Amino acid sequence: MNRKNPLPNSNPNSPNSSMQALHFLQALARIARAAPKPAHSARTRQIRHAAYASMAHSSRSSRRTWSRALLHRLRQWQQQRPGRLLTVRRRVRIVTPITSRPEEPARAETLRQLVPGGRGMEYCNLLEETADYVQCLRAQVQLMQTLLDAFSS
Amino acid sequence: MINLFIFTSSFLSLLVLISGASKTDYFTSFSPDLPLPTSPSPTFSLIRDSWSTTSNIFFSLFYLYINPERSTTPLLLSSHLSLPHFLSFSSHHIPLSTINPFNHLSSLFSSSSMDRDLFSHIDTDLNSISYLSLNYDHFDSALSSIVSSPSAAPTPPGPNDSLVLRELIGRLGTICNNKSASVGAGDHSANTSCYSTPLSSPPKSSLHPLPNMNPNPNPMPFAPDPGFADRAARMPCFGGGPHMAMSGQLSRVSSSQSLMDAGMTGGVQLEGELPVRENGAGGRGANNGRKRKAGVKGKGKEASLASSGTVNSKISEEDQSAKRCRPDCKAGEKKGGTEEKNGNCSENNNGDRENKNDSDSNNANAKPVEPPKDYIHVRARRGQATDSHSLAERVRREKISERMKLLQDLVPGCNKVTGKAVMLDEIINYVQSLQRQVEFLSMKLATVNTPSDVNMDNLLQKDMQQPLYRSAFSYPNQPQVAPLNSLLATNSIPNLGMQPSSNLPFDGFGNANPQIGGFWEDDLQSVVQMGFGQNQEAALSSQSFQGSGPSSSDMKIEL
16 A cells, blocks of 8 residues: 555645644644653653654655554654663564565665664665655654744744 | 589589489479569578579589689688578678678679579679578478479478488588688687687588488587678678677577577588587677677577578578567567567577577576666576566566656755665665754754743744744645644634643644644635734743744745
């Protein structure tokens, strides 16, 4: 189902970015509202999680593999957060042989590690997911930059 | 002149004796004025075959006897003999420049001033030579037909009567090969050396396979193959494409193999010789073949046709199959088609690689007609992919390239970069930089975003303001602001400026989250203005809000 939309939606009036921004703002507000002001690092982490969560919840990315994988990863991070060292658990995937195809370039493995959910995908789908992930990531960065500018001004 | 005529007549009589009295009528009826071949009808070709083969026979024998010591004769003979192989399939448009031996031959003929129609044909134009050689290809069929019956149907190699002639031809072919290899291939000196050595043993071996050739299902190409193939490769009309002589040789060897495998029957076969010759050329051919680009199939076809065409009863079939195969191969290996056709296609495509060993002709090439861009990193593996697999792989590669183009548009600065590896590195770098930016910005937001209601109000009100998003985002943020504004509107404007607590608006946010996406701009602007006005009236103590007020208004004006 994720393969039918190769071209990322670049329509300016698309609700993707709005959903993303909205979600992020909600999260930010929630974080800011938190009564006990957490440590700086904790807030940083929370904001980062909020950013990724808003990315995953955008309407465009809800159909994507990487969004689901990102949410899963977020859940892992949030579960480990309270008072524990952040131990990143890697699920042992049975699909490991798929990741090392002879046709793929050497850097494909790096890309798989970068893009959430990239381990279980073929190279062709990995590129598609990367395109969508890059688009969402760029929107998120711009949103955060704007907020920062607005706050700082 | 008279001597020549005597010789020719003697050979004619010899042929008559061999073939029988009935055949004489056959010859005489056809010999005198046989028109140039215009239509490749089988019957006509057969007639041509018979006549031309006989004429070829006495040409060769004639020159052998007359000029045994002359080196040019074998050259001419070889050239003459070689013509059949590739000329039979060509369109009779052989450029004179490429066929020096033929010029020589024609000149020789003219010098002899034979007023026979045969020589006049050769004199006048190359087509006749090709025509003669064409017929030489069908020598086998012609002889068989002559021997067995005057029927036009091409029959498989006939009785032993033709063996004698075939031996002669074989010997001539070997001799011609020797000479032609040394002389004719001016631009392939290496090849000639390669071929001459195996050919040195030759004339004896030519006799050996002759008895075996009749029932042989895998006829070896005729002895003169290498030289013929060289010329065949040089013929531009052949295969319809530019071919290098180098590739011609490669394809020749491979094509000979392919044709053998394809099951060509008939013809003189020098089995002992050919493998040696092929092995000699195969090593080089393989090396050359690897460097070859995607023009293999055309050249392979030509050479294959040239090599196997010498004495082959299936020449016409080959021709048609090759012609069919060429467009099919170029079209991209349709799965349908005859086995032979596919075999030829794959054979020709794999030509250089087949030099190594005698493999089945039906081993499909992995990527015969891959687009040039994919040729760089794709290795065609022997016998590893059938046509369906190669097609699927090609589709996959195209998908990957399409997605890479997408990514190229997304990632800034990738337009100049070409090549998948470098682009992949760029993409990875970009993704890593974006992720690092998210971390950095989140850290900054954590420091800047002090946990106070005022800030949250500011946040909310900043969200309300369209210009904030419009300036920030590359794509217009009206939809983004719309939900916020609609929320504000729905939450009732009095809420906005009155309450410093940010809980309510946020709750409104939370409630209205899913439905806001489709708010429109005109409503948005009205709401924003109302909200903005409300906000400004509100007594908010945050400095940031005051600071942002005029900025937001300024930005709003820009709308």
